[in-house]
Amino acid sequence: MKHRYYITTPIYYVNDQPHIGHAYTTVVADVLARHYRRLEGGDNVFFLTGTDEHGQKIAQEAQRRWMQPKEFADLMSQAFKKSWQLLNISHNNFIRTTDEDHKTSVQKILERLRQAKTPSGREAIYAGTYKGLYCVGCEKFLTAKELVDGHCPLHKTKPQELEEQNWFFRLTDYLPLVKQKIEKGEINIFPAERRNETLGLLAQGLDDFSISRSTVSWGIAVPWDPAQTVYVWVDALFNYITNLRWPEEQERLDIWWEQGQVMQLMAMEILKFHAIYWPAFLLALDLAVPKHLYVHGFFTIDGEKMSKSLGNVVSPNDLVDRYGADATRYLILSQFPFGYESDIRVEDFTQKYNADLADGLGNLVSRVVAMAVKYFNGTVTIKRQRPKEFLHQVDELIQFLQFREALLLVWQRVAAADKLIDEAKPWRLAESDPARLKDILERLLSELDTIAVALEPFMPDTAAKIHEILGGTPLVKPAGLFAKIKE
Numbered sequence: 302m303k304h305r306y307y308i309t310t311p312i313y314y315v316n317d318q319p320h321i322g323h324a325y326t327t328v329v330a331d332v333l334a335r336h337y338r339r340l341e342g343g344d345n346v347f348f349l350t351g352t353d354e355h356g357q358k359i360a361q362e363a364q365r366r367w368m369q370p371k372e373f374a375d376l377m378s379q380a381f382k383k384s385w386q387l388l389n390i391s392h393n394n395f396i397r398t399t400d401e402d403h404k405t406s407v408q409k410i411l412e413r414l415r416q417a418k419t420p421s422g423r424e425a426i427y428a429g430t431y432k433g434l435y436c437v438g439c440e441k442f443l444t445a446k447e448l449v450d451g452h453c454p455l456h457k458t459k460p461q462e463l464e465e466q467n468w469f470f471r472l473t474d475y476l477p478l479v480k481q482k483i484e485k486g487e488i489n490i491f492p493a494e495r496r497n498e499t500l501g502l503l504a505q506g507l508d509d510f511s512i513s514r515s516t517v518s519w520g521i522a523v524p525w526d527p528a529q530t531v532y533v534w535v536d537a538l539f540n541y542i543t544n545l546r547w548p549e550e551q552e553r554l555d556i557w558w559e560q561g562q563v564m565q566l567m568a569m570e571i572l573k574f575h576a577i578y579w580p581a582f583l584l585a586l587d588l589a590v591p592k593h594l595y596v597h598g599f600f601t602i603d604g605e606k607m608s609k610s611l612g613n614v615v616s617p618n619d620l621v622d623r624y625g626a627d628a629t630r631y632l633i634l635s636q637f638p639f640g641y642e643s644d645i646r647v648e649d650f651t652q653k654y655n656a657d658l659a660d661g662l663g664n665l666v667s668r669v670v671a672m673a674v675k676y677f678n679g680t681v682t683i684k685r686q687r688p689k690e691f692l693h694q695v696d697e698l699i700q701f702l703q704f705r706e707a708l709l710l711v712w713q714r715v716a717a718a719d720k721l722i723d724e725a726k727p728w729r730l731a732e733s734d735p736a737r738l739k740d741i742l743e744r745l746l747s748e749l750d751t752i753a754v755a756l757e758p759f760m761p762d763t764a765a766k767i768h769e770i771l772g773g774t775p776l777v778k779p780a781g782l783f784a785k786i787k788e
């Protein structure tokens with residue numbers, strides 16, 4: 302039986318332009334989606350991304366620009382769509398939390414939650430008062446312990462003191478079950494450090510939390526208490542199932558969420574929401590917990606935290622402009638292993654582009670085809686047996702989220718092919734032993750074919766171009782794949 306894969310990214314806040322951090326997660330999800338489509342057929346993969354558009358942070362940012370929140374969200378959501386188009390992202394849907402369908406479904410889900418009873422037989426939703434310190438940047442309450450000199454450690458701002466009558470979710474009643482599911486691996490959190498971090502949070506204990514706001518008007522109305530809006534994180538998490546038209550429809554949910562391989566990508570700053578709150582909500586609704594949470598680190602840029610005030614925010618659009626879509630995908634995936642905090646050295650991008658792509662892969666393709674044209678009028682054929690073991694190894698690395706390692710393996714092959722040419726000295730063989738030269742060229746063309754196959758999920762256009770070149774009868778000298786860039 303074929304497996305189905307439901308692959309999601311976080312839905313990004315529209316208060317800001319898309320940057321390389323958002324791009325990283327989205328490209329990773331795209332590589333997985335393309336990989337599984339190839340393995341299982343296109344119909345068996347659903348890749349979801351989108352934008353998170355409600356809440357105080359967005360409302361404030363819109364106000365700062367003298368815009369209506371919806372008008373502002375429309376504009377910014379469009380910017381994310383545009384960037385994903387530039388990066389050749391192959392999502393099946395781009396969800397917006399301001400979509401009418403999403404809003405209606407969230408209200409229906411809340412009604413259901415209100416009917417739900419916790420494992421100890423109590424109501425899952427209750428009215429309560431909350432007093433705490435709220436960080437608008439994080440859109441969450443911070444505990445006194447989390448503060449650094451009274452400021453949010455991430456946003457360096459002073460949180461606001463809030464005291465509100467809100468609706469609460471009885472999280473505490475679900476925590477033992479969530480813990481059990483993580484321990485048993487029913488919720489698989491990768492890498493293991495993040496799993497341990499989550500279990501650590503559970504060991505410290507968490508409180509019930511408020512799922513509505515009386516002071517925020519930019520949000521979805523709580524159906525039984527329209528003076529309150531749904532807390533933006535609750536609204537956002539449900540996107541993963543409102544996309545499947547739940548609760549209005551059941552079938553899509555069964556196929557993709559309940560029975561499918563669910564893979565949710567994110568960075569670690571939103572792990573608590575995805576590994577604890579989200580499964581608890583799902584348990585309250587009697588739905589399956591997310592099967593795989595794939596969590597990567599936050600990265601800095603040339604050693605600095607990315608921030609508007611430092612002016613070092615890297616736009617994926619600028620990268621695509623300079624290097625093209627495939628090269629940008631390559632550059633951001635090949636710098637560090639998935640899962641860990643790391644530094645992106647944008648200053649090294651051009652050098653790496655020139656070395657690995659222009660002088661590496663691009664040059665190899667032109668060199669091999671040029672020889673086939675020069676010595677045999679382009680009539681050399683490919684020996685089609687593809688090295689199964691190698692391609693299988695690349696597939697496995699992708700499945701284990703070892704993207705950088707998979708690319709390294711492919712580039713070892715590029716280097717080996719270059720070495721083969723240098724050692725064979727084709728210009729001499731052309732005179733002394735043309736049959737041997739033909740054999741070597743056949744092997745090299747097969748290598749290019751293998752490399753293109755391996756690169757399909759990572760660099761889809763490049764792979765297609767190489768295959769187009771190899772498909773020529775006779776082969777003709779191609780235009781360069783990657784023009785060299787001045788450093």
Ligand code: MSP
Pocket residue numbers: 310311312313314315322323325326353537538539540566567568569570571598599600601607
């Ligand atoms: N809207 C919430 C998510 C709701 S999901 C139900 C949110 N949005 S966000 O715009 O802040 O995006 C956060 C995600 O963007 C991170 O989890 C990560 O995937 C990506 N990244 C944003 N900045 C990043 C870095 N500096 N480094 C790595 N990834 C980063 O949180």
